[in-house]
Amino acid sequence: MSKPVCFSGVQPSGNPTLGNYIGAFRPFTAYQNSHNAYFCVVDHHAITVRQDPKELRENSFAVAAWYIASGLNPADCTLFIQSHVPAHVELGWILNTFAQIGELERMTQYKDKAARYMDNVNVGLFGYPVLMAADILLYNTDEVPVGDDQIQHIELCRDIATRFNENTLRKSSHFISQSKEIMNDHLARLRKDLKRKGKSDEFIWEMLEQERNFASSLKDKLDDLDHLDGWNYHDSVFNIPKAVTPIAGARVKDLREPTRKMSKSLPGAGCILLSDSPDVAFKKIKSAVTDTENYIAYDPINKPGVSNLIEILGACMNRSPQMIAEELDGYQYGFLKNLVADAVVSMLRPLQSEYNHLMDDKFELTMILRRGAVKANETASATLKRVKDSLGYVTF
Structure with missing residues (x-):
């Protein structure tokens, strides 16, 4: 019996955060043995916001290094850079003809970024979710491990795939x-x-x-x-994927503004970077916003700051936030912050050590990414041909 397929990607823009690790890098490792797993550095997506070329190149290597430092084994999965597989862009264009403008206008992330980058609201930013759908559908994906802020994009991907399948089967x-x-x-x-x-x-x-x-x-x-x-013609061209989120920490919030996501595009005192030293990470957690009630309870609506700390601790310990809150009932916020800081620092130390080792040898990283691109191209090219055949393109 063949393994189910999973696909996910991370943009090489800015320095990855603790949220990226908890919500993306670490959960990915669970898939490499149980699934036919594809993990991608999505550099095409990154340029929807202006990037410094030197930084984009370095960050692309950095994301690949964080993938591996987090526990991905290139021998057990396919790790590659998006732009090394031309089928992503080609399928993205085809799927544009199956996506509706109204659907894209409703995308929350588009609205947020359009408001943030008012001087550069480009077509690529608007069509970002369609390219994301192409990324996923190229590999006959069953599961997409994502943070909960990406669920809307996965639902759009499912709608586009279903629309395409219904159209081509009818024709x-x-x-x-x-x-x-x-x-x-x-x-x-x-x-x-x-x-x-x-x-x-x-x-x-x-x-x-x-x-x-x-x-x-x-x-x-x-x-x-x-x-x-x-x-x-009995089969659909595309498999219909589903989103999968981790049990805890799927969307780590900013420590200073716990109502918004901890984001590498908005770094600051409330954002723990994976490259932060243990001292810096400790200080950021100790200064995290809580509330005036000083009792520990998991209530994301009324106690967002405390609940965020509980989620982070739960993710570090692989336990649900409800379990953490129950065990810490009766303790005060200072105790909670110390537990979170110790857990985060203990998690970062070995991660940073492996990352630094990988970044010191770009040749090894380059070879890993080249081998991954060869594997990814094989699957992606076959899917793209199937798509073209179903639409009536002349293919060879």
């Missing part, structure tokens, strides 16, 4: 029916034309038999509703 059924009629009409016209030219019945029979033999494999396939040009 293919019509094509099969018409192809049978075309073949029969062709043989009838050929017989009539040869008869008009005075050819013998024996000659006509031989010519018709040659035509039948020439078309027999195609006609048999059409009669059986089987494969045509390598694509099975």
Whole structure:
């Protein structure tokens, strides 16, 4: 039995945060043995916001290094850079024709970034979710491990895939029916034309038999509703993926503004970077915003700051926030902050050590990414051909 497929990606923009590690890098490691796993550095997505070329190149290597430092083994998964697989952009263009403007206008992240980057609201930013759908669908993905802020994009991906499948299956059924009629009409016209030219019945029979033999494999396939040009009309072109979020810490909040996500695009005193020293990380956690009640409870609506700390601790300990809150009932905020700081620092130390080792040897990273691109291209190219065949493109 084949393994299910998972795909996820991280942008090489800015320094990854604790939220990226808890919500993305670390959960990815659980998939590399149980799934046919693809993990991507999505550099095309990064340029929807202006990037310094030198920093983009360095950050692309850095994201790959954080993937591996977090526990991904390139021998057990496919790790690659998005721009090294041309099918991503090509499929993205095709899927643009199956996405509706109204759908994209409703995307929350588009609205947020359009407000933040008012001087550069570009078409790429608007169409970002469609390219993301292409990223996912190219690999026949079953599961997409993401933070909960990406759920809306996954739902759009599912809608686009379903729309595409319904359209091509409907057209293919019509094509099969018409192809049978075309073949029969062709043989009838050929017989009539040869008869008009005075050819013998024996000659006509031989010519018709040659035509039948020439078309027999195609006609048999059409009669059986089987494969045509390598694509099975019984099957949908795209698998319909689903989003999967980790049990805790799926969306780590900013320590100073716990109502918004901890984001590498908005670094500050409330944002713990994976590159922060233990002392810096400790100080940021100790100064985290809580409230005036001074009792520990998990209540994201009324106690967002405390609940954020509980989520972080739960993620570090692989336990649910409800369990953490129950165990810390009766303790005060200072005790909670010390627990969170110790857990985060203990988690960062080995992670940073491995990351630094990988970044010191870019040759090794380059070879890993090249091998990953070769593997990814093989699957992506096959999917893209299937898409093109279903739409009527001339393919080879």
